[in-house]
Amino acid sequence: MSQQKATDAPATDQAKAATVQPSLATAMAATSKPTESLESVKEYQEKRRKAEGKHHWNDEKRHGFHLFLLVSPLLLFSILFSYYPLFGWVYAFYDYQPPIPLSESKFVGWQWFTMLWSNPTQLRAIGQVLLNTFGISGLGIITSFFPVMFAIALNEIRSKWFRNLIQTLTTLPNFISWVLVYAIAFALFSSTGMVNSVLQNLGWIHKPIHFLDSGSHVWLKMWAWSTWKGLGWGAILYLASLTGIDPELYEAAQVDGANRWQQIIHITVPQLLPTYFVLLMLSVSNFLNNGMDQYFVFQNAFTQEHIQVLDLYVYNIGMGQNSLSLATAISMLKSVVSVILLWAVNTASKKIRGVSIV
Amino acid sequence: MKRTRLTALVCLGLSASLALAGCGASSSSAPQRDDGKEMTVQVFDSLGNDAGIQKGWFGKVVHDKFNLKLNYISPNVNGGGDSLFDTRSAAGNLGDVIIVSNTKLAKLIRAHLVSDMTPYLKGMKNLQRFRSASKAVNQSIGQKSGVWAYPNNVAVDSPTKSSAAVDPDGAPYIRWDYYREIGYPPIHSMDDFINVLKAMQDRARKDTGKNDIYAISLFKDWDGTLMQNAAVLAQWFGYMEHDNILFQPNSSAYATPIDKNGIYQKMLRFLYQCNKAGIVDPESSTQNWDRLDQKVANGKVLMMYYSFCNWHQNTPENMKKGIGFEIAPLEPMKVYTAGFKPNGDTTTVIALGSKAKNKQRLVKFIDWLYSSYFTYMDNATVPDLAFKYNAKHEPYLTAFGERSLFNANGLMMPKSFGGGSAVSGGPHLNYPAVAYSSTDPETGESYNARIWKSQLNKPLDNLTKEWSQHMAGAKTTMEYLTKTHRSEVAPGASYAPPEAPSTLAVVQSQIKTEVIAHSWKAVMANSDAEYNKEINAMISETKGLGYDKVKAFDLKCISQWRAAMRQITKEYANKK
Numbered sequence: 001m002s003q004q005k006a007t008d009a010p011a012t013d014q015a016k017a018a019t020v021q022p023s024l025a026t027a028m029a030a031t032s033k034p035t036e037s038l039e040s041v042k043e044y045q046e047k048r049r050k051a052e053g054k055h056h057w058n059d060e061k062r063h064g065f066h067l068f069l070l071v072s073p074l075l076l077f078s079i080l081f082s083y084y085p086l087f088g089w090v091y092a093f094y095d096y097q098p099p100i101p102l103s104e105s106k107f108v109g110w111q112w113f114t115m116l117w118s119n120p121t122q123l124r125a126i127g128q129v130l131l132n133t134f135g136i137s138g139l140g141i142i143t144s145f146f147p148v149m150f151a152i153a154l155n156e157i158r159s160k161w162f163r164n165l166i167q168t169l170t171t172l173p174n175f176i177s178w179v180l181v182y183a184i185a186f187a188l189f190s191s192t193g194m195v196n197s198v199l200q201n202l203g204w205i206h207k208p209i210h211f212l213d214s215g216s217h218v219w220l221k222m223w224a225w226s227t228w229k230g231l232g233w234g235a236i237l238y239l240a241s242l243t244g245i246d247p248e249l250y251e252a253a254q255v256d257g258a259n260r261w262q263q264i265i266h267i268t269v270p271q272l273l274p275t276y277f278v279l280l281m282l283s284v285s286n287f288l289n290n291g292m293d294q295y296f297v298f299q300n301a302f303t304q305e306h307i308q309v310l311d312l313y314v315y316n317i318g319m320g321q322n323s324l325s326l327a328t329a330i331s332m333l334k335s336v337v338s339v340i341l342l343w344a345v346n347t348a349s350k351k352i353r354g355v356s357i358v
Numbered sequence: 359m360k361r362t363r364l365t366a367l368v369c370l371g372l373s374a375s376l377a378l379a380g381c382g383a384s385s386s387s388a389p390q391r392d393d394g395k396e397m398t399v400q401v402f403d404s405l406g407n408d409a410g411i412q413k414g415w416f417g418k419v420v421h422d423k424f425n426l427k428l429n430y431i432s433p434n435v436n437g438g439g440d441s442l443f444d445t446r447s448a449a450g451n452l453g454d455v456i457i458v459s460n461t462k463l464a465k466l467i468r469a470h471l472v473s474d475m476t477p478y479l480k481g482m483k484n485l486q487r488f489r490s491a492s493k494a495v496n497q498s499i500g501q502k503s504g505v506w507a508y509p510n511n512v513a514v515d516s517p518t519k520s521s522a523a524v525d526p527d528g529a530p531y532i533r534w535d536y537y538r539e540i541g542y543p544p545i546h547s548m549d550d551f552i553n554v555l556k557a558m559q560d561r562a563r564k565d566t567g568k569n570d571i572y573a574i575s576l577f578k579d580w581d582g583t584l585m586q587n588a589a590v591l592a593q594w595f596g597y598m599e600h601d602n603i604l605f606q607p608n609s610s611a612y613a614t615p616i617d618k619n620g621i622y623q624k625m626l627r628f629l630y631q632c633n634k635a636g637i638v639d640p641e642s643s644t645q646n647w648d649r650l651d652q653k654v655a656n657g658k659v660l661m662m663y664y665s666f667c668n669w670h671q672n673t674p675e676n677m678k679k680g681i682g683f684e685i686a687p688l689e690p691m692k693v694y695t696a697g698f699k700p701n702g703d704t705t706t707v708i709a710l711g712s713k714a715k716n717k718q719r720l721v722k723f724i725d726w727l728y729s730s731y732f733t734y735m736d737n738a739t740v741p742d743l744a745f746k747y748n749a750k751h752e753p754y755l756t757a758f759g760e761r762s763l764f765n766a767n768g769l770m771m772p773k774s775f776g777g778g779s780a781v782s783g784g785p786h787l788n789y790p791a792v793a794y795s796s797t798d799p800e801t802g803e804s805y806n807a808r809i810w811k812s813q814l815n816k817p818l819d820n821l822t823k824e825w826s827q828h829m830a831g832a833k834t835t836m837e838y839l840t841k842t843h844r845s846e847v848a849p850g851a852s853y854a855p856p857e858a859p860s861t862l863a864v865v866q867s868q869i870k871t872e873v874i875a876h877s878w879k880a881v882m883a884n885s886d887a888e889y890n891k892e893i894n895a896m897i898s899e900t901k902g903l904g905y906d907k908v909k910a911f912d913l914k915c916i917s918q919w920r921a922a923m924r925q926i927t928k929e930y931a932n933k934k
Contacts (some may be wrong), residue, residue: 099447121902
């Protein structure tokens with residue numbers, strides 16, 4: 001790529017030179033003879049028009065086009081992966097059953113949408129799903145300061161090897177897939193898992209505790225698992241910004257007689273807040289996208305009511321129950337809710353901080 | 359400048375859509391000559407439990423005979439419900455040989471993904487013999503002409519004769535050795551059964567010193583429209599399933615999952631009471647079939663509602679010692695079995711893919727699946743190797759046959775079959791083209807070696823002998839059930855229910871999710887109050903989702919099914 005650029009460079013330079021030189025000459029002429037200048041400018045413009053033929057290139061445009069070429073792969077990607085799939089929304093208006101092609105499927109209009117609120121039980125089902133989504137995401141956002149605390153605590157550990165050890169151990173779970181996490185969870189917490197066996201052998205309980213197959217405290221359990229998995233990883237960004245804090249601030253504080261706790265409260269925390277707010281904003285915009293693999297693996301007849309988040313619900317309906325059209329309709333609703341959320345956050349940000357995000 | 363940008367964008371968009379549209383492009387193929395070359399056949403096998411190339415001796419047999427290699431594509435292995443079918447079929451090629459449900463077949467015909475077999479049927483003896491079966495498939499999907507597919511489990515026997523020769527699939531099988539130890543207490547009712555099972559569990563735990571033995575262990579893998587473990591218990595009382603309604607084939611009785619006095623809820627209550635009595639494995643709600651199967655093999659389960667894993671315990675050595683599963687003398691039972699289906703079971707059919715090469719050869723292969731030779735082979739009795747004929751032309755098992763049928767672990771195939779394990783090298787197609795226990799017209803005896811005259815005349819093993827003494831002198835489970843009028847045979851009509859309209863199908867699947875979730879919660883409930891809460895929630899939620907419409911649709915199907923049963927019984931009687 002770079003080689004190609006290098007060989008191209010002389011050609012473009014020459015072309016540049018060809019256009020630049022006459023303009024310089026006329027400019028010089030214009031300064032020397034003001035009466036002739038108008039004519040010469042016109043002449044020059046005509047010449048240039050002829051020379052360039054149909055293309056009305058000038059430096060600015062050329063430069064702009066080059067920049068456009070640079071950005072075009074990204075544009076292509078965003079069109080391919082963000083806008084092209086929107087074409088799939090048409091499936092929500094058909095009774096699509098593979099492999100019968102769309103052209104032969106029955107057009108049903110808003111049937112799938114009206115079905116969603118056709119009766120109170122359906123509405124309640126959707127409501128429960130939204131509640132789960134908001135609940136689990138909400139728990140995550142409420143506790144989003146955990147990684148900050150963890151990063152600060154980690155930073156305060158003086159022994160380097162111990163700090164590294166802790167950091168490695170807490171970061172590792174992030175790289176384990178949810179399927180494997182569930183395998184671990186099953187080995188530990190199933191009815192005949194380690195925890196139940198130990199408790200039973202100790203004689204503390206007589207009936208195994210249903211950790212995985214009970215519908216109570218599902219949100220909390222899911223939050224606990226995702227925190228266990230993501231805490232170390234979430235702290236990495238804060239650790240990075242911790243190293244960016246000007247040491248002079250700490251030195252000044254020490255001179256003023258601040259102890260370590262006061263340094264944390266009055267220097268570290270305020271310095272981390274901008275990063276925290278950016279990440280908070282990002283997680284709010286991802287409010288509905290709390291993923292599905294975690295909930296998919298932990299899903300069973302007992303947890304289903306409280307674990308079905310929007311993404312999992314769409315999967316269950318589309319793949320599990322094979323109603324692809326209805327699943328499309330629901331995922332369209334998700335986009336609508338997302339846009340509303342984004343608008344709300346944006347307006348709030350405008351009012352509170354005076355800066356809009358979008 | 360703006361225009362350039364716009365044109366560039368449009369171009370990009372167009373090229374992208376063209377590039378993606380290329381994926382779905384299809385090519386039509388004219389009838390071709392067989393190229394005679396070795397060919398790998400993609401078999402879309404919705405019944406298969408294994409995926410990949412068929413290896414071992416069966417692979418060799420198919421290769422020698424047809425120069426074919428079978429590559430199984432199995433949704434059961436891949437998981438994710440219908441997504442494999444959806445993606446493959448939407449991409450325009452499901453496979454060369456296709457085993458799917460009849461409702462899916464109807465869609466495949468509309469999408470031109472299966473071929474009409476008519477031009478290839480010349481000289482196909484077996485397929486010609488079962489022509490009426492392919493007509494039954496056509497009828498089930500509303501096709502007027504053509505030979506689109508053949509159903510499974512075709513038979514030449516009477517539709518009122520039970521297709522279960524020895525053991526019904528669903529019946530109360532108990533560990534007879536422990537039942538003997540507690541002194542053969544009579545079982546007058548399901549409540550008695552709980553007590554008996556409890557006593558057996560206590561005894562087994564005392565004998566072995568292991569506390570993880572449970573009388574009953576459940577699993578969730580096979581939950582379809584109902585909690586399968588409760589639905590299978592309903593079979594003990596002569597009920598069969600359609601969607602989520604359980605009904606008796608020969609009476610007008612039926613029960614929906616939300617009928618409080620219906621059979622389904624009775625069975626849920628039974629399981630709940632078992633759980634309360636502490637005889638249900640606490641791992642039931644999380645384990646899968648494989649784990650349960652293993653537990654049965656390790657003697658950790660004392661009652662099995664399916665006959666499929668009895669063989670783990672009923673090995674020749676165990677049976678000599680009197681150990682093994684046998685049916686319990688449960689007084690009120692009337693066990694359901696399906697009758698033979700002269701026109702086959704049209705709910706799952708085999709068809710020819712439209713994109714396949716060398717179609718004539720593939721039809722020959724399908725024809726072969728309906729032959730006696732393959733039927734014997736598919737059931738662990740390879741002709742000439744596992745059995746031979748005596749002077750009266752009656753089949754009898756050879757020493758190899760005895761092992762391959764009753765104790766196949768570690769059995770190796772002879773060199774002429776390329777060696778290798780007899781079990782893992784066997785057919786993994788799992789498509790029973792011809793009903794296993796039906797009659798082979800050539801011998802006049804069943805394909806099932808267990809009920810050959812030569813086999814039944816052999817002296818009984820200790821377990822069966824002793825069981826037989828308590829069970830009216832019967833030699834097999836089916837014999838006992840028939841003798842004591844505890845058998846309910848559903849006439850074998852080739853009825854496959856029509857697909858529900860799509861909006862109704864959505865409600866159906868929402869209802870099934872609710873029913874299954876609340877059934878499990880009810881069975882594993884900690885108190886009567888919790889049990890009742892779950893049952894009431896199940897009733898109110900399914901009603902709220904619109905169960906009445908689903909029920910009306912299902913009842914219509916059931917009445918059609920019953921009519922088809924009467925029809926086939928009449929037809930067969932007239933034929934004779």
